[in-house]
Amino acid sequence: MSRVDAESKATGRSRYVADISLPNMVYAAVARSTSAHAKIKKIDTSVAEACPGVIGVFTAKDISQILYGRNLIDTPILANEKVRFIGERVAAVVANSRKEAEDAAAMIEIDYEPLEAVYTAREAIKEGAPVIHPDTLSYKGSIAKPENSPNMIWLGHKGDKLAAELALETSAFTVEHSYRAHGVHQGYLEPQACIADFQSPENVRIWLTNKAPYRVRNMVGDCLGIEPENIVLQPITLGGDFGGKGSPQDAPLCTALSQKVGRPVKMVLHYSEDLTAGNPRHAVDLDIRLGADAEGNLTAAMVIGYLNAGAYGSFTPSAKGPAGATQLSSYRVPAFYSESNRVYTNTVPRGNMRAPGASQGTFAIESAMDELAHKIGMDPIEFRRKNLLVEGDKDTDGEHWIEHRGHEVLDAALAAFTPVEAPPGWLYGRGMSVYSRHTTSAASTSIRITPVDDGCIRVETPLIETGTGSHTVLRQLLADQLGMPSAKIEVVGVATDELPRDAGAGGSRVTAGLATVVDVAAKAWMNRLRDEPIVAEVDGDSGVHIGSYIVQIAQVAVDPDTGQFKILEFMNAIDVAAIINPLAHQMQIDGGALMGIGCATLENLDEQQGQVWNANLGEYKLSSARDAPPFKTVLVPGGIGIGTANVKNIGESTTPPVGACLANAIFDATKRRIRDLPLTAEKIYEAMRG
Amino acid sequence: MKLSMTLNGEPFAAEIGSDAMLVDVLRLNQFTGTKEGCGVGVCGACTVLVNNGPVSSCIYLAVMAEGAEVWTVEGLTSKDSDLLNAFVEKEGMQCGICTPGQVVSCYALGIENPSANEEEIREFMAGNLCRCTGYVTITESVRTYLDSK
Known part of the structure; x- marks a missing residue:
């Protein structure tokens, strides 16, 4: 169906x-x-x-x-x-x-x-910068500190700075670079x-x-x-x-x-208003230092992020967020330090975008990993293989995860790899990027099941179908649990006064949350005494946190005369458990990757002195069917998922690693490193001439 | 001023402003299947058929449709079940806001080049943006429709 x-x-x-x-x-x-x-x-x-x-x-x-x-x-x-x-x-x-x-x-x-106005995070926290909110400290929910710049919404640290610095100083190999992940709009077509x-x-x-x-x-x-x-x-x-x-x-x-x-x-809103007064992703400047020993084992990492939060900080889930910008989630790092400077500027207020912060952070980290591998003289793939987390390792947040399948996914990606030829006269390049996204089993939603005629049921949900197929997944989960055909189940969205709760779509948790509430609903439905409606609700976290690794391999061709580049093939290899709806799952993979490609190559919220200059979709370019490269998908089954439905996250997996994957492929082709997004023909041309 | 045209095969008349865009006239008259996305003729969500050719109705002055034969997603999917079935069967959609435009452009390709290959499909459909799918299922929907002809 x-x-x-x-x-x-x-x-x-x-x-x-x-x-x-x-x-x-x-x-x-x-x-x-x-x-x-x-x-x-x-x-x-x-x-x-x-x-x-x-x-x-x-x-x-x-x-x-x-x-x-x-x-x-x-x-x-x-x-x-x-x-x-x-x-x-x-x-x-x-x-x-x-x-x-x-x-x-x-x-x-x-x-x-x-x-006087200020437009970048780095400028806004300098001594004497214009103060955008004189009363930051008094705002409800403020976690600003009086000792920091008045434009600092939040300054967060993780890890031990001194230990990381010391480890870097004594490392056999180090790299130190600044990267810039620009602001982009979510690009939904409904204003x-x-x-x-x-x-x-x-x-x-x-x-x-x-x-x-x-x-x-x-x-x-x-x-x-x-x-x-x-x-x-x-x-x-x-x-x-x-x-x-x-x-x-x-x-x-x-x-x-x-x-x-x-x-x-x-x-x-007109789309121009959405581009100038919506809530696009944070532009992030990142200073990265990575170190490795003579054998290519990572020794230390320092990640300092400057996040441009725009004029208001109200739209991100946590004032500390978006956390993904300074995470280093896939590797074993003995000495780690990160700093997240989330800063007011006189630009469009920022919000969340698919895996908040992770696209910006992963661009920097996975580019730097490649740079360090080359400095050591190691194959970037083997360097990653050597440092991927394995069973028993803790990540840079100190967390132990239920499993680490990075190596299996990497091997599957390489096994499936087949080279695609570049057009005559063009330079060929191959790049890789790794990302691991963890998600929780937190679920907060509710549904009502009402019997209707002919053995059919109506299922009411306050969950908004954002387009991902969540209402279809709900029908499928119920069909499986109740042992009835999907054709007998009608799913209906209802208003907030009809049911007690729903946390909203986000965090790659929708399918897992629905599976949890369907478990509760199925029991209540089977045990009901009379043929009357039942309401099921869940609100909590069973404590199971699972992760999913993704390895991307891009093959590109670069025209040495113009810097123009084509993606010959884009591969997503992903660690999966059970898949409820294969087509919807696949569309998350393809759609997420194409969004990443668009953000990394075409899109740029071009702010000059606080003014968005390309405030229409004629100039702010989204990928068309013509721009989409051939995709290859490698699913690596056998992972541990959440709940009885045994599902892993997918919606936010394929977007974050794209920027670095392409930058690494372009480097492979041209021996030129682009450290600021978007990756454009002009930048590549200039780099090749320079 | 008065606009008279044929809409989805039926006579249609409306009082319009001289600067009204066709998308607004349609939507104000309950034909809300046609969506407005970018408003500048780029995203294709507002695509309708005017005299058998696809146009972006958000930048198409309604007066230009005087005497024309106009088809929207509502009319095309009700007269051509293969068109609807192709998008339903291949799930050429996610959020659906671009889908009416994709469906109308797909029908227009069926008129213009029913034997289009993959590259020609993608070229023709490049004026209909989709942020959700990555275009694989949309391209398959179009392929399925063309094969049905």
Whole structure:
């Protein structure tokens, strides 16, 4: 059987937020800051108010000034007194149509008194840099320290700095380089959108392009003084997530506006707004030092990350995150030290993207591993083989994992490797990259099973289907556990007031979480006394943490005259346990890898003085079918998965290692090392000339 | 001003602004199967068929469709079951926001070059972006549809 949503998506019947209209609904648009850092001297809304169709124009003084956020609560609904990035919401118009709202918003006049601005993490923590949030320490959820730069959201350390330095000084071989992983957008093709219908403080309904509805309920409630239970997030179809649809975005604003005008308010962003005021991934500068002994055993690693968090820090799950940026997850490192500087700048606020931080960090680490191998004079593959974690080893966080299958995956990748010829006159290169992603068994969700006619059941879930096939997986797991055909099971998304909980899609944990709740549900269903609905819920962590290794091998051809390069073949070799839905699993592998390739070669959130210069998809290039290389997949079965379903993570596995894999292949072809993403023909050309 | 065209085989008339884009006219008239993604004619989510050729309706002035024969995903999948079946069977989708555009472009390729090879399929479909799938299942869906013709 195909996906539960295949027919409705292929016919255009699926309803996304932008497709929904409510009776009496009106439209909002915002005037955005044109200054990266400034005091707001005056906002003149008189012309906008007189525009046709306008119902009201609102600024910060008209609505709640309570800040919102996920853990760090630092974001205003509308800028109050000060703007901190180009694209920040300053004033909002509500009008009878979207066009009228947008036309009027363009007529709002805002006078700014410019302040000195700062755009990179390294600059922002220098002595004397302009202070972006004078009251960082007092924000709810703040973990900033008074002894650090006022722009430092969080300065975290792991390991022993002195020991790592000492080990590096006495190592036979060392490398020390700086790498830069640039900012990119998640690239979902559905722009952020919201409809809020504030009927009363006891009755608020929200349709939002968001994958974590219970979390949004709490965040909107907190900043508007509404009991979260009185806010009901409605089921929606989501047009892509990749980490970018986890923040409340414009839900607090639309809810406040709906309260003001007493009608449902809809706001759909243009893609240009999404690129300038969404929540793209952090740009990260990394200083890496690696050491090895004469035999090629790693001795020490130092990883210092400077993470550009943009103007607000509210959208990442932990103010300490994204943790992946400074992790070194696959190797045995006797002396390890990492430092994560997460820093405010006057740029677009940052959020999560598929394996948060790991794409940036892995680019640097896996590039440096290659560089060290060459310095030692070892084959980069053999150098990795020698240092991969094995059973009994602890990783750089001091954790022991249930298994380490790096060697099996590496061997499987090499066994499956077949060289592909480069076009005549082009340089051939092969590169490798390794990544291991660990995930927990934490599960927090709930479902209801209701018997319907003819022995069929209806399964209700608040889990938002982000596109991965989660609702289809739910149907399959239930079919297996209840021993009934999938055709007799209907899966229906429901609102947050229908069921108690769902943590939202993320952390590569959806399938494992569904398997856990299906186990509980199946028992309750089998033991039910009468033919009535049952509700099953899970909320906790069984303590089992599992990992999955991935080895990528890229074969590239580089044109020596122009620097242009082609990916001849891209291989993903992955450690797997049971696979519930092979096609959905495969699409995570291919789609994740192509996203990695796009981010590493085409995409670049090109910020100049805080202004995104390529704020449209004509200039911000996503990979097309023509850009996708031939993929080869090698599954290495036999791993230990989570729960009775025995599943491993997959959604965030293939994106992070891509950047280094390609940079290593380009090095192999050209003997030139590119240490800053994206990898472009221009950079390769310059490097070959230089 | 008034727009008259044939939409999915039926007469269609609407009062429109002279600067209205076709995507907006369709969506305001309940044809929400056609999606707006990038808004600048790049991503292909808004692809519809005008006189048998694919156009990006987000940059196509509605007035230009005066007297034209316009087909959207709703109409094409209801008149051509092979088209729908190909995408359902091969699961040429994940989040689905680009799918209506992919389906319409696939149909257009069927008119223009039904014997397209893999490279020609990818070339023709390059105007329909997908962030989810990596394009393997979409390309297979198109192949399956062309083979059915």
